[in-house]
Amino acid sequence: MRQLEVKTKITSGLSVFIVQILTASALGVIIYIAAQQSAADNITVGGFVSLFTAMGLLFSPIKRLTQVNDKLQQGLAAAQSVFNLIDQASEISPPKGDLARFSGKLTFQHLHFAYEGQTSPALQDISLSIMPGETVAFVGASGSGKTSLANLIPHFYSVTEGQLLVDDVNINDLPLETLRANIAIVSQDVVLFNDSVAANIAYGAMAEAPRDKIIAAAQAAYAMEFIEQMSDGLDTPIGERGVKLSGGQRQRLAIARALLKDAPILIFDEATSALDTQSEHKVQQSLEKLKQGRTMLIIAHRLSTIAKADRIVVMEKGRIVEIGQHAELIEKQGIYAKLYQVQMTG
Structure with a gap:
């Protein structure tokens, strides 16, 4: 149980880390493009700040969505066990007859x-x-x-x-x-x-x-x-x-x-x-x-x-x-x- 719990925490931490790295990289690219647009006077300073602020606000929701995925994967694993049990074939029994008492041979x-x-x-x-x-x-x-x-x-x-x-x-x-x-x-x-x-x-x-x-x-x-x-x-x-x-x-x-x-x-x-x-x-x-x-x-x-x-x-x-x-x-x-x-x- 300890080993499985450590494995779960490592997987969860890595997924959050990777998603945040990708998000930060995407944000860096967007800021670079916005800076180029601002230098060419294609975007105002206020528009640049608004875009930067909006992008920064995306970090928290994306992190929460990553944690939701952890719970979802655990639920899917549990559901697989449940559905395997439900999908098992029922016992095959001949048609019902009289509940006769056996002699025991x-x-x-x-x-x-x-x-x-x-x-x-x-x-x-x-x-x-x-x-x-x-x-x-x-x-x-x-x-x-x-x-x-x-x-x-x-x-x-x-x-x-x-x-x-x-x-x-x-x-x-x-x-x-x-x-x-x-x-x-x-x-x-x-x-x-x-x-x-x-x-x-x-x-x-x-x-x-x-x-x-x-x-x-x-x-x-x-x-x-x-x-x-x-x-x-x-x-x-x-x-x-x-x-x-x-x-x-x-x-x-x-x-x-x-x-x-x-x-x-x-x-x-x-x-x-x-x-x-x-x-x-x-x-x-x-x-x-x-x-x-x-x-x-x-x-x-x-x-x-x-x-x-x-x-x-x-x-x-x-x-x-x-x-x-x-x-x-x-x-x-x-x-x-x-x-x-x-x-x-x-």
């Missing part, structure tokens, strides 16, 4: 994915079936493709090659409204609004949810224990981005949202990585409630949080390298066992 068939403008693929030849009600954890080093895989399920990005099926239907054939109504996401960075606790649990499509359902969701997420200690309970404002809450409390509100939505597919994206041990324990208790009867995908760096998963999928450089339960993968002494050993000894 997910099938990846030789799936490949690459981000726009990237030469190397983020995901390569992913083949995996997740049955309804199954809890599957995805682990691996940063950049292994875990979050990329999760972002394909709600169709935030389109599959480059292969197929992603939800309840044996290609995701490209499902209306976005129907697809996303059946998916709940709990991410590490919880988005909260400067509103009451109740409004943050029930927002968007769930804004008209009955009070008793909001309370039930908060209780199931183990959030009522801190909500009841607030001055106005569920009606207590939590500040911009939930600044009045701790990290664990914000996560439990996010889980309460997912419980209220009651979606059959839940994506839990590294939501406990920044929590202390006590907060993580509370969130884990909430998860045990949340995963009942739902297909759950858990992305986690802390391997201790996924030991109870039905299956653990180990990813490396966009590929699946190991699949199995915690005990099986430890016995294999492969990549998962090494990751687990590093975390336990670290």
